[in-house]
Amino acid sequence: MKSVIVALITFNIISMACATEIVEPTAPPKIPNPTQNQAPTFLPPAEETLPDNAFGRLVQQGHAIFVDTKANASEFVGNGLNCTNCHLEQGRKADSAPLWGAYTMYPAYRKKNDKVNTYAERLQGCFQFSMNGKPPPADSQVISALTAYSYWLATGAPTGQELPGRSYPEIPEPTGGFDLAKGKAIYARQCSVCHGDEGEGQKAGGDYVFPPLWGKDSFNWGAGMHRINTAAGFIKSNMPLGKGGTLSTDEAWHVAAYMNSHERPKDPRMIAGSVEQTRLKFHANDGVNLYGQKVNGVIVGQGTE
Structure with a gap:
């Protein structure tokens, strides 16, 4: 019942940034087909394109971690959130910092830590801050699986280009400030x-x-x-x-x-x-x-x- 609830509900929820040995779900959760509210210039691949091989299984594992982070990456999570709370529709939704818009932009300089970050370091930061946990090692199965999932979602996306919908929109502050x-x-x-x-x-x-x-x-x-x-x-x-x-x-x-x-x-x-x-x-x-x-x-x- 737990896995059914999480798979159905975390697909759409927010709001609002695992043990070393991952326990792979006996029945990997299905990765949804693209929705219609993506940026018009890019759509991530459909599930049926995922190969039935070691790479495909690693992508499935990354998807499982992404949608139920607390269960599948518990060693590195310190709060009640999942990755998909801030990156909606399981990392697919435009204007919700989708994975397909992030993966192709790294390595990149980040003012936050004043250095050029790899994609693995960007993921580590999400665990440390958004998940209030600790960063998985860069060579861990957790980072490898999440990187594979991101890479697959970005199939066909141009490298180093800021695609429409790749982040959260910038909107102007109210005249006179917030209340x-x-x-x-x-x-x-x-x-x-x-x-x-x-x-x-x-x-x-x-x-x-x-x-x-x-x-x-x-x-x-x-x-x-x-x-x-x-x-x-x-x-x-x-x-x-x-x-x-x-x-x-x-x-x-x-x-x-x-x-x-x-x-x-x-x-x-x-x-x-x-x-x-x-x-x-x-x-x-x-x-x-x-x-x-x-x-x-x-x-x-x-x-x-």
Whole structure:
């Protein structure tokens, strides 16, 4: 029952960045055919093109890790999220940082760690920040399988070109800035039915079927989604679930700011327990964010346990 629930529901959910020996599912989950809401210039391959050989099995394993990361990469996951929560439709959906748009852009310089990153290092960062876990070794089966899945989804995509839909859209900040009170009202009206009144998510048994947006089981303060501008672009295009594009640009900013005004796991790069030093080094020039800022009289960024 667990695998059926996860396979059916994580196909579409968010929101909002395994043991060393992987246990391969007895019946690998089916990889869906392309949907119709992809960027017009590129469609990832259909399932029937996947070869029945060692490569195809590795791709299937990567798909299994991607959609049920907690179960299939548990050693490296520290929260309640799966990769597909931020990369919707199992890494296929345009304007949701699809894998086919990411794979062909690496190696690439990243300001976040001030160096040229390989694709393996990019995946490692997702585990460290979005999954609030620890990076799998670059030569691990987990990274190999996720890389194979990404490579296969990018079949036929041009290398080094920013395809339409490859990331989250950039949308302008509201005139006069974001408003947390408006964001709270929008959240209650549009988001709480899936993600809970307190951003706690929803579970079926012991597994999240709608992910937590803040608190101990959500992404940490180092994840890209903690940036309000990043979260706003994701929300504008993809939320509410199944109704992406229905919120205005201003509404997306307001609700993203409200989401990211709450406490979450600490930034694993925190310097000597100091929010201020960590803010100055890692957050002061990292998009629009509330890390180290005072919200409702409290400095956020200390982290949850």
